Amino acid sequence: MLGIGAALALAACVPGQGEGTEDPATETASQAEGPAELVIWTDPNRQVGFEMYQDENPEVDLQIETLPDDIESRLQLANQAGEGWPDMIVVKTQQMAAFADAPYEFSADISPYVPEDLLGEFSPAILDLCTDGDALYCINNDLSPLVLWYDKDLMEEFGYELPTTWEEFEALGLQLAEEHPGYIMGHIATMQYLPVSRCPMAQVVGDMSLQVDLEDPNCTRVFEMIDNMLAAGALSPMSPNDPEFIADYAANRHLLMSVQPLHRGQYGFINAYEWPEGSVGIAPPLRWEDEDEVHNYYGGGVAYAVSRHSEHLEAAAELAAWMATGPYQTAPETPTFPAYRPAQDNWIENHTDMFYVEDGELGDVVEASESQLSPYWDELNVGSIRSSYAQAVEPGLRQGESIFDLVPAWQELIVNEAQAAGWTVEEG
Amino acid sequence: MSAPTAVRPPRSRSVPTDRPSGRSVTRGQATAGYVLSSLYVLLFVAFAFLPAVYAVYLAFVRPGGGFAGIGNFITVATDFRYVATFKNLGVYALVFLVPTLVISIGLALLLHGRRTGVASTFRVLYYLPHSVIGVAAVLLWLFLLTPRVSPIGGLLESLGMEQFYDVVRPGNPASLAVLFAIIAVWTSGQGILLMFAALSSVPQEVEEAASIDGANAWQMVWHIKLPLLRKWVAYLLITSVAASTQLFAEPQLMSAVTNGAVGTNFSPLQLAYTFAYQYGNFPASAALSIQLLLLGLGGAVLVVKKTGMFRVEV
Numbered sequence: 001m002l003g004i005g006a007a008l009a010l011a012a013c014v015p016g017q018g019e020g021t022e023d024p025a026t027e028t029a030s031q032a033e034g035p036a037e038l039v040i041w042t043d044p045n046r047q048v049g050f051e052m053y054q055d056e057n058p059e060v061d062l063q064i065e066t067l068p069d070d071i072e073s074r075l076q077l078a079n080q081a082g083e084g085w086p087d088m089i090v091v092k093t094q095q096m097a098a099f100a101d102a103p104y105e106f107s108a109d110i111s112p113y114v115p116e117d118l119l120g121e122f123s124p125a126i127l128d129l130c131t132d133g134d135a136l137y138c139i140n141n142d143l144s145p146l147v148l149w150y151d152k153d154l155m156e157e158f159g160y161e162l163p164t165t166w167e168e169f170e171a172l173g174l175q176l177a178e179e180h181p182g183y184i185m186g187h188i189a190t191m192q193y194l195p196v197s198r199c200p201m202a203q204v205v206g207d208m209s210l211q212v213d214l215e216d217p218n219c220t221r222v223f224e225m226i227d228n229m230l231a232a233g234a235l236s237p238m239s240p241n242d243p244e245f246i247a248d249y250a251a252n253r254h255l256l257m258s259v260q261p262l263h264r265g266q267y268g269f270i271n272a273y274e275w276p277e278g279s280v281g282i283a284p285p286l287r288w289e290d291e292d293e294v295h296n297y298y299g300g301g302v303a304y305a306v307s308r309h310s311e312h313l314e315a316a317a318e319l320a321a322w323m324a325t326g327p328y329q330t331a332p333e334t335p336t337f338p339a340y341r342p343a344q345d346n347w348i349e350n351h352t353d354m355f356y357v358e359d360g361e362l363g364d365v366v367e368a369s370e371s372q373l374s375p376y377w378d379e380l381n382v383g384s385i386r387s388s389y390a391q392a393v394e395p396g397l398r399q400g401e402s403i404f405d406l407v408p409a410w411q412e413l414i415v416n417e418a419q420a421a422g423w424t425v426e427e428g
Numbered sequence: 429m430s431a432p433t434a435v436r437p438p439r440s441r442s443v444p445t446d447r448p449s450g451r452s453v454t455r456g457q458a459t460a461g462y463v464l465s466s467l468y469v470l471l472f473v474a475f476a477f478l479p480a481v482y483a484v485y486l487a488f489v490r491p492g493g494g495f496a497g498i499g500n501f502i503t504v505a506t507d508f509r510y511v512a513t514f515k516n517l518g519v520y521a522l523v524f525l526v527p528t529l530v531i532s533i534g535l536a537l538l539l540h541g542r543r544t545g546v547a548s549t550f551r552v553l554y555y556l557p558h559s560v561i562g563v564a565a566v567l568l569w570l571f572l573l574t575p576r577v578s579p580i581g582g583l584l585e586s587l588g589m590e591q592f593y594d595v596v597r598p599g600n601p602a603s604l605a606v607l608f609a610i611i612a613v614w615t616s617g618q619g620i621l622l623m624f625a626a627l628s629s630v631p632q633e634v635e636e637a638a639s640i641d642g643a644n645a646w647q648m649v650w651h652i653k654l655p656l657l658r659k660w661v662a663y664l665l666i667t668s669v670a671a672s673t674q675l676f677a678e679p680q681l682m683s684a685v686t687n688g689a690v691g692t693n694f695s696p697l698q699l700a701y702t703f704a705y706q707y708g709n710f711p712a713s714a715a716l717s718i719q720l721l722l723l724g725l726g727g728a729v730l731v732v733k734k735t736g737m738f739r740v741e742v
Contacts, residue, residue: 103708387688
């Protein structure tokens, strides 16, 4: 078999995988009259929202299908079959832009059906993920901007001050490692430190064209910080959900602070790490010393996309807007932080007793984190690029290697994965 | 694609020369045979044969339509993961096949000749692991291989493996392939049953004749039982080769539990999945699947030729 492969490889011509995709079918299906019947593919979390809508709007018939994590393959199968698309799906961050383009060509532009003033009420930048020029390919449900979580009791005991810059974060980590060995400043969250530092890991610079440059100073300053803190023992190479991490650092309160998304306060620190309410401190995101502003990043978040094959575009777009901005966003069943700003106050109120804020109120910290979002990283739906870090870097870090030694192989993997998916890549 | 069901076990009993008594098949028996096998044939055609034919068609069509020649095969073969996936498959197949055969034949030989009660008890015991296969088996193994929660955690830790990553070593494809093979070998109970059944069909007279001639247990195994098992070993080999080309669930799940540290393109079948469902390139996916089918078929042809599996002994 390998022989055949080698022989085939000798034939010079290499057709790109983008073939047959030059003709993006942006046209929508012809619209049907009468009461709408909408097929919904949702994740389990959002199901209750659709059920609320059904109760309020009995004239619309919702067929709600709760799917495991395989929406992409189901869409591809529907595309291949030429039928069987749902009217609406719940999409993840990296799918928001991707599902409008090849090879999915699924999301419809719903801007004609959504009032513009409604869109003005969303957290800035989060809607960028759903828009392309004037077109609106989805509506965001929630977001989870990065914040600095810390152990309020431990900070008081050690007498440290909260860092506001990455340089202070590193310095405090080195001090902590020396004065209190065994205590850490969280896990190595490279994939969150890098976009905050605006490192061009996989940056879209044109149509199907990427820049990949891990030697950029915006990347190397992060690698230096990681290596210094790792060598001192101030960061853990494990993931914050590893049972070992929880046992060794989190549950026994050896975790002084940790950069993690907003939703982790309740689901990580209180539920999984079992810290008492009021001991979980929250502080605004960090900036680099020579920069005036924070370029914050986020973890997670979903949106609603409507099918361009739907015969009830208007009804589906109305449902999408309702899910993102309606009463579902302030219902007690809604676990997430709303992307729709008028609904955020409710979330802040519900979480005020849970978290400790040193200066000011929870609302201030939350606003600082969501208003300074700057999603420098384009979200590519090349799954293997997002997981390339886990594949090329993480195992080595766990074996105690320096991140600088692992970066060349990582860059090579990103470039290979991008090219295999049909992208042209500029390095450097 | 090359489902093991595609290859039927040799029906040596139906070869007339095996039974010179000359019992002929009556019309009624023939009808019953057709009826009983028709359901299988129908399902086989619908869910194995026709999809395979469709895959062959797809493999020569351009993603946007039109004849592609060998374009899709070139796309697949020039993918940077292509060679690596087949290397992984090679290591896996080797580490899976050899112990499977040795264990199946060896344990069946040990069981054969034991008292019925003992033999049937052990048959059940050997088959038990086979009741936990696929995804469930992998989950069980993940539990076993996580030092903090594993019942053999002490053993792992005494070997210097304190974390799941120390055991699984996601950066090392060869060690992963061996791990997947071990998970697969664990379920070779079916092979043991097959071999045991085959041994039971060795005519009593032959064994008696051999022991009258003074053959000891070893000679009996080497000169009587193993040669008579040849066709069954061939069958086991064919189905096992075909099964090993289908490595998918184990690495896929391992990728999920390691948050991607084990990539999603460990085996060729996973790469085919990536082509279809990540790139939307079904023709390239079909081109890769066909290569796996050919691999299974090629293995079968080789085994049949070497062992004379369908040769009728007179």
